[in-house]
Amino acid sequence: MLEAFDLTVLTIASLIIISIVMLRASSRIGVPTLLIFLTLGMIAGSDGLGIPFDDAVLAQKVGVIALAFILFSGGLESDWPTIRPVLLPGALLGTVGIVLTASLLGLFAIFVLNFPPVAGMLLGAVVSSTDAAAVFNVLRTKQIGLKGELKSLLEFESGSNDTMAVILTVGFIGLMQTPDHDIIDLIVTIFKQIILGAVVGLATGKGLQLLINALHLEYEGLYPVLLSSSILLIYAATNMIGGNPFLAVYLAGLVLGNTTFVHKRSQIRFLDGIAWLMQIVMFLTLGLLVYPTRLADYVLPGIAFSLFLMFVARPLAVFLTLPFCRLNIREKLLTSWVGLRGAAPIILATFPFAAGIKESDQIFNIVFFTVLTSLILQGSTLPLAVKLLKLEAPLIRKASYPFEYENKEASNTRLQEFIVPYNSAATGKRIFELKMPEDSLITLIYRGESHLVPTGRTILEPGDVILVLVNNDNAKAVAAALTMPPA
Known part of the structure; x- marks a missing residue:
């Protein structure tokens, strides 16, 4: 039994190290890092090297906890002054835009892929959110920046739109499990989750700052432990009272990151490392869950669904959601093309498995195929799209310093x-x-x-x-x- 445990630890550690080493290859060929991680997971899985893994419930649990850390870290590193000008369009894209995207994709699944009505809408909800982190990985490797407020808009959208996608996914699963519920119940649930998630996130973000600054811990290493435990507490507590935990952790990170607290720079670096670890573990786990040989049956519907998403659903959602915003047509076109699918849709695709939905296997494979297609096609052409639309700007890098200076509120x-x-x-x-x-x-x-x-x-x-x-x-x-x- 000890040998089996050692082998498991050896395998997990090796996959993580290989994933990190492969980041260099990702930088050279200009593809999102998560595509590397997913591919390694698929190669190591049952159809590849033979690591057996088919526990969708465990994959879901790993995914949601990892996503909570990733969203908190993203909020922690977001600069409020750069987000404030794009707050309205970003919020609209993360809510109304997600609803429109999910609806259009759901209708396509129903009338073209012959899904039952609620199952089709569930598929649309699962794949409705974007992953801008993958976008900026590609842009950074090609040394391309974005003009104006596009970068801030896309970062804010990516941090906030998972919330609506989760709410819609859980809502449609509830409709399938409890047929006596109707669309009114879903709307009430949406507002309840958003309001509770926002209140908890804003309150706990400020509360965390006060707690960290008031403790005066003797050991500096305990501060990251406190922060990590707080993320889990915020997630679990918000979920238990019926709020959206992903919105709560993102807003808590956003509030905390724009205040002054003890050992801020070192804690941000620690959370950044944890977020990377969570991404690697999450994508490897989801890759292990996939059986590549089964994807062959979903090539045609997957391609049709992906193309509809990239060329119809996402552009329509962007243009219908932002008709009067300051973005010009070229910026809206790039925002439409930037809609890469990534971690969140694959994690949400495990929810139907956990709930025992009849179409869960079909949904998961179409979603996985769609994510791969999006990353390969959109991810590889993003630098070209930025140049063709004449929206490139010098890439601003964050400076790194050989020391740390702790700004304190009590000091002038x-x-x-x-x-x-x-x-x-x-x-x-x-x-x-x-x-x-x-x-x-x-x-x-x-x-x-x-x-x-x-x-x-x-x-x-x-x-x-x-x-x-x-x-x-x-x-x-x-x-x-x-x-x-x-x-």
Whole structure:
């Protein structure tokens, strides 16, 4: 028995390490990383190397917990000032857009694929949400950025639209299991889950900040443990009271990430690592659940369903949802093409299995085929689409620093990041020539992949990321000195 346990641990560890190593291959060929993870899972499964796994209920549990950590981490790293301008269109895409996409796909499943009415709508709900994380993996590997507010819009949509997809999926499963329920019950459930999930998420996000800052723990390593346990608590508690747990954990992360708390940078790095681990484990598990030999029966319906999603359902949902927003036609077209399917649809496809739905096997295989098709076709052509639509912009990388400075609410001094624009009057000047406030201090310059310790004679270059010790009184003056356009 001990040998069997050791073999299981060896297999899991090996698959995770291979997945990480394969990330380099993903970067070279420009495909989403989750496609690599799914493929490895399929290769290792029953039809490949022979690892037996057919427990859909276990896969569902692994998937929902992993998704909770991924959404919390995504919210934690989201910048509210960049989300605020796209809050309305992002919320509309994540709610109305999901309903329209699910409805159109459901009608296609009913009238073209001959699904029973409620089962067809269930299939549409399962595959209705997007995965922008896969999109930006492709864009980063090809060194392509997006103009305007597109990046913020797509990130916010991807973090919020899983909520509506989960609600619709659970709702239609409930309609199939309890025929006496009607559409009114589903609408009531939707509003209840959104309201409760939002309230719990906003409240717990602020509560977490107060708790972390008030504890003054002796051991720094306990803070990530506290944060990880809190994610599970938020998920479980919200689910138990009838709210949407995915919305709650995302909003909790968003609220917490836009406040100041103890060891913030180290905790964000820890959660980022956990989110990557969760993605790998989740995709490998879902890949193991698939029998590639069975997908052959779903090639034609899968291709038809995928093409309808990519060229009809998603574009219609985007254009009908955002008729009066500030996005132009080219931006709406790219938003339509960016609708890659990823983790959430495959996880939701395990829900019918767990509920014992008759069409569960058919739904899972069509969804899996659709996700693969979307990642291969849309994922590989995204850089080309960005260029053809003339929406590419320089990719802004996050600076990394060789030290950590903890900003505290009680202190008036903080370490703030500034970027020297290409048209700034500061470019080409030495630091001592800048009209910087006397009570400010440039501590580090991040240039390309290098860190520079500045002196008064250091010459600033366009694109330099500068870390400056500032206070509430001089921050605006520092920003003006570094970003002011030439006279």
